[in-house]
Amino acid sequence: MGPLASRIRAHATRGGSSDCGKLFDTPMPPSIDVRLESLTRSGLEAPAAALVQAQPSGQGATFYIETFGCQMNVHDSEKVAGVLLGRGYLQVDSPEAAKVVFYNTCSIREKAAHKVFSRLGEFRTRKDSGKIIGVLGCVAQQEGEKIFERAPWVSLVCGSASYRKLPELLDELEAGNHRVTGLDKDTDETFETEVTRRDNPYRAYLTIIEGCDKTCSYCVVPFTRGPERSRSSALILEEVRRLADAGYTEIQLLGQTVNSYRDPSSRRVSFAELLAAVAAVAGVRRVRFTTSHPRDFGRDIVDAIESIPALCDHVHLPVQSGSTRVLRAMQRTYTREEYLEKITMIRSARRAISVTSDIIVGFPGETEQDFEETMTLLEAAKYDGVFSFQYSPRPNTTAQHMPNAVPDEEKGRRLIALQTRQRDIQTAHNETLIGQTYEVLVDGASRRAGQWAGRTSGNRVLNFTSPRSDLLGQYIQVRVTHAGPNSLAGEQVI
Ligand code: SAM
Numbered sequence: 324m325g326p327l328a329s330r331i332r333a334h335a336t337r338g339g340s341s342d343c344g345k346l347f348d349t350p351m352p353p354s355i356d357v358r359l360e361s362l363t364r365s366g367l368e369a370p371a372a373a374l375v376q377a378q379p380s381g382q383g384a385t386f387y388i389e390t391f392g393c394q395m396n397v398h399d400s401e402k403v404a405g406v407l408l409g410r411g412y413l414q415v416d417s418p419e420a421a422k423v424v425f426y427n428t429c430s431i432r433e434k435a436a437h438k439v440f441s442r443l444g445e446f447r448t449r450k451d452s453g454k455i456i457g458v459l460g461c462v463a464q465q466e467g468e469k470i471f472e473r474a475p476w477v478s479l480v481c482g483s484a485s486y487r488k489l490p491e492l493l494d495e496l497e498a499g500n501h502r503v504t505g506l507d508k509d510t511d512e513t514f515e516t517e518v519t520r521r522d523n524p525y526r527a528y529l530t531i532i533e534g535c536d537k538t539c540s541y542c543v544v545p546f547t548r549g550p551e552r553s554r555s556s557a558l559i560l561e562e563v564r565r566l567a568d569a570g571y572t573e574i575q576l577l578g579q580t581v582n583s584y585r586d587p588s589s590r591r592v593s594f595a596e597l598l599a600a601v602a603a604v605a606g607v608r609r610v611r612f613t614t615s616h617p618r619d620f621g622r623d624i625v626d627a628i629e630s631i632p633a634l635c636d637h638v639h640l641p642v643q644s645g646s647t648r649v650l651r652a653m654q655r656t657y658t659r660e661e662y663l664e665k666i667t668m669i670r671s672a673r674r675a676i677s678v679t680s681d682i683i684v685g686f687p688g689e690t691e692q693d694f695e696e697t698m699t700l701l702e703a704a705k706y707d708g709v710f711s712f713q714y715s716p717r718p719n720t721t722a723q724h725m726p727n728a729v730p731d732e733e734k735g736r737r738l739i740a741l742q743t744r745q746r747d748i749q750t751a752h753n754e755t756l757i758g759q760t761y762e763v764l765v766d767g768a769s770r771r772a773g774q775w776a777g778r779t780s781g782n783r784v785l786n787f788t789s790p791r792s793d794l795l796g797q798y799i800q801v802r803v804t805h806a807g808p809n810s811l812a813g814e815q816v817i
């Protein structure tokens with residue numbers, strides 16, 4: 324990883340996957356050791372230097388931020404970094420070198436939340452007590468001031484809806500306060516920042532909707548990220564234009580339920596219209612969006628993908644279970660049949676569209692028969708990738724107290740069976756792609772000369788060989804020569 328790319332350390336919380344918004348579960352084959360090269364730009368797409376001079380409250384103090392969880396968290400960290408840089412703070416690569424250490428946390432499953440507390444535990448015996456340790460994100464929102472009891476060396480706890488207040492919270496600490504919190508959830512703010520310190524030089528994340536109004540019975544998100552708030556279409560497009568001017572060619576629109584987007588402005592732009600408008604911005608070559616909720620996924624989105632080449636041919640449409648009985652208990656608001664109708668609609672598009680999903684196994688009361696229905700749904704949907712998880716009981720959720728918990732051992736058995744079946748489906752499908760040519764955006768280079776990695780529009784990782792030495796950030800035609808379950812390999816078409 325290059326120096327800037329490593330500044331915001333991000334951790335996967337999905338079973339063997341890249342991250343939570345995440346798309347394909349695509350580890351690299353051992354022969355290709357892919358890393359992001361050093362960023363070629365500063366990663367700042369606003370005049371940060373000017374802001375540093377204008378608002379010097381950080382006065383050169385150093386900060387380190389480590390991110391756990393989904394793409395939304397990764398992007399929140401980019402914005403937090405931008406806010407702090409704009410106030411005169413300097414970003415460093417290690418907690419040891421930092422005056423301010425932030426952990427941007429995830430609480431979607433118990434394991435993810437535990438990881439944060441074990442990281443905080445590392446400070447228990449340290450002597451470098453002059454540091455400010457802050458917990459941001461979902462664990463902060465969920466545990467609130469209880470974090471101070473569990474880790475008394477923490478002095479700042481701040482949920483995602485309050486990040487704009489971070490500089491003021493830090494000022495309060497500098498002024499002598501020992502503990503400060505920002506835990507407001509009832510805010511209309513969608514965390515607009517003057518400066519965002521983006522970590523990927525080619526793909527820019529952009530949150531268009533915050534929070535979630537759905538009530539899935541297993542999920543903490545509505546409690547940790549608050550109610551749904553969409554950004555106005557005009558502000559979104561303004562940011563996309565800035566990003567394109569700064570050289571980003573791929574834009575990824577983010578939201579827990581991105582397609583539930585409702586333009587709060589009088590323009591009332593629909594989600595499909597917004598996709599078209601983003602794709603029309605000069606300089607934008609690819610537009611992705613994640614995560615889509617099946618209930619709000621309509622024909623108009625498929626029509627837009629069919630007719631606009633810049634819209635990537637990939638939809639992440641989590642099903643969670645193949646059993647209507649379990650879906651009802653999960654409060655997912657659709658049946659197995661309704662979900663499969665959406666899949667048929669996507670699969671019948673004139674352009675081949677990759678479909679990926681999230682699945683939870685071992686939800687309370689899930690019988691062997693229910694699980695078998697999930698297995699048959701895999702065959703029916705023929706997903707291009709699946710992120711699968713064992714159900715994890717979470718605080719505040721209605722599922723937490725549901726009877727008939729599935730034993731951990733049985734959850735583990737179901738997870739392995741599901742992953743094995745899905746791996747076979749992906750292997751068989753990927754083999755049919757040998758001989759095809761795809762355009763990839765090159766985002767990785769091997770230490771070995773001539774080996775590169777990129778993503779197709781369908782979000783498949785394609786590792787390839789090329790005699791050229793300057794491919795990072797470029798769009799290249801690649802012919803597939805080999806296929807594995809999680810990635811493809813090929814050679815540049817010269
Ligand atoms: N908003 C997205 C949707 O509705 O599909 C999902 C967002 S959630 C951050 C990502 C995934 O985590 C979910 O799709 C689900 O599969 C998984 N997940 C959420 N809560 C979980 C729990 N309590 N136990 C296991 N997996 C969970």
Ligand code: SF4
Binds near residue numbers: 537538545579
């Ligand atoms: Fe959680 Fe359901 Fe909202 Fe997704 S739609 S974030 S799973 S409550």
